[in-house]
Amino acid sequence: MPGPRVTPVHGDETLPEKVDVVVIGGGIAGTSTALELSDMGLRVALCEKGGIGQEQSSRNWGWVRISRRDPREIPLMAEALRMWPGLTARIGRETGFRRSGIMFAGRTDKEMADYERWAEHLRPYQLDCGVLSGAEFDAVMPGCREPVKGGFFTAADGRAEPQLTAPAIAEGARDRGAAILTECAVRGIETSGGAVSAVVTERGTIACDAVVLAGGAWSRLFAGNLGINFPQLKIVSTVMRTAPLEGGPEAAYWSEHFAFRKREDGGYTLASGTANIVDIVPDSFRLAFKYLPALKHQWRDLRLRFGPRFAQEATCARNWRNDEASPFEYTRVLDPKPDEKINAKTMAALIENFPVFAKAEITQSWAGYIDVTPDAVPVISAIDTLPGFFMASGFSGHGFGIGPAAGRLMAELVTGRPPCVDPHHFRFSRFFDGTRLEPDDGF
Template sequence: MTFPIRADTPARFTAPLPAAADVVVIGGGVIGVMAAWFLTRRGLSVALCEKGRIAGEQSSRNWGWVRQQGRDPAELPLMIEALSIWKGLSEEVGADLGFRQTGVLYLAEKPADTDRHEGWMVHARAHGLDTRLLTAAEVAVMLPNAAGWVSGLLTASDARAEPWIAVPRIAEALAARGVAIREDCAVRALDIAGGRVAGVVTEAGRIRADRVVLAGGAWSSLLARAHGVRLPQLSVRATVAATDPLPEVWPGGAADRHFALRRRADGGYTLAPGHFHEFFIGPDAFRHLRPFRAQIRNDISGTRFLPAAPRHYPDAWGTRRRWSPDGESPFERMRVLDPAPNRAEVERLRARFGAAFPGLGRPAIRTAWAGMIDTMPDVVPVIDHVAALPGLTIATGMSGHGFGIGPGVGRVVADLVERRAPGHDLARFRLSRFSDGSKIDLGPAL
């Protein structure tokens, strides 16, 4: 399979839509697929609607890290569970997902980075992680003939997987078990009756369901807003490059503040900027300015601001905010969000890799892509019921953390849908934190 998944990737999931289901899941990324996985295991009938391709957006465009290290402490219990699920997922699915526990290594370029790593160790210890601080000498042993980092932070139990392989294969296993999965099937609107969810209206017809999961990634806010639900979600463009096969310099994921790498199953490395994103300024940037002020004040040095394109993006100036359920929606106009990569940044990634590993030099790039990472003002997701619309559960705003934590979030979402206790404190992820006067808390994540 080529990567990432794009709009011209042939559709593989074309199941006929049922007239009714116990639950409809909107969005075929890792969160939606894993929610469907756990809902199905509980005997519920599930229909999953994806406007474009399964894993077509961030779920095939991310770095492929499965990490506990560096997360917001509120995410750690969920992530620890997610890692446990990942360990047995290939066997359950009946296919290799590329999952390997090869460790995640954060590299410090200066003493201030070491201080940050040391500060996060209190959370690692509190959750019993195998995270440890490395001296410069220990880093040099792990990365021989590499640039001189002053220290490191290593979680050896962290892992990697192949995003463009893992999520579609999980979906294939779901389809084989009778789950109705339909690509090229945008949900235009929720069907509301008596003030609560009664189903969805798709471009291919209606599905009756008294429970709906909105896991639409960067598009979630647009659909939610059409039903009066305020979700302060914005997106940033992130560029990624894939090298040709190279000798192994590190078997897992590693990053400093300038670039990140992850060993792939094909012998190449996935490279990405460590602290650089591009933000397109659209109408929602002004609408949600207040909740994002804390993030702006904290550190925007790694963000480049650009005017939003006239179309294509969820927050583009030309994106329609109102539409009829009986006509074409913005979700059909953009099947797969496939922004162009920043080519200058790709060249900087080559240079940074070559400087870090002078024995290998600048690597040849097999391909490059970009994705739109949906982010929330406090850089943690929304995982919650919508009180104003009984029957609707939202799981979105993963803020670049979704691939690894996806199985844990999917399990929790299944509990929320069934009104079971989720087993974790989800207060940090409640939707109401943006409307109840709570202070925006960026937390101590790295």
């Protein structure tokens, strides 16, 4: 079964001759960047090799959360939480955002104590969050039979609809004058005096002063053709959705073996809380040293798999000329198969602990590729070796909720305006300046 149905966006027929900024990639990071730049009065072209939001931006859980984030991301996510409530009105199209809250299960006394410590990271933001147990927990999670001590609940967190949001933001950017170009892969970049001067697409050349690469799981391949070594690997995540279900919780919930959140249509999006698949590919060996520190945090959650993806990436061109067809023209959308064994275990655990889901009808399942950096923190940064080239990639499964603010920060860096948050932790140079690359759970 193919990926989820995404609101279609019909691309512009005409390629602009010149713009101020070209954004590569039509996911939530790219569309949000295009929206912010357009609102600043810049001429923008967004180029997407396939359709808007067709890859991970429509395949994620739809969570908009500041809870349990890497502390380095918290200031930017706080900015995103300020932006989300007004986004639908701003762009004139529905995103499905609701402040429904998110609960993380606390199964042991240690986990509950860890949550108490983690809550200190949010104290400066005066958000409604904290550890709940007993009747308070039951009020948020009625019908829960999981043997937990309680949980960490952030009422300020919410949900939105991934199949609506990136297309809605793209149309909002187009309303402000941006060119939205679908089925328009960017093959490469032209320079003048050592700085960006144009992009070459499969449909022709667009002159520009700056380029933002927001290519998700494709960013390493595109950057590598420019001689830029972006450490990035991919993880496969499997997701399901249900038909409308009466009597389920309003708040989202995470536990080790399952996670869920209510959808606007009354159904639920479901997934394993931890099980993800890592395909062994040539880059697994090229980048092994940089990812070793992360393995001590996440190895229990990763299922290594050697399969056809190795040969696909081994035979994929890593270098090409601007007058040659690029790999992006041969694969428009990454659409991995969902893992039905993971789905079956997820449903069994969910029904055992929330019996209301025994009535749920699974209507679709899909999978997506999450792009991951060694420290699980994104790059939102200028690339110093190529003036005029910027990157907003590597969101490591956290990109949907933080996307609107990431676009704002990226636009501010491109234009030289004061940034909404300190961008230091998102700098590209951290991969090569001796910084220890390791995820931070905040405990």
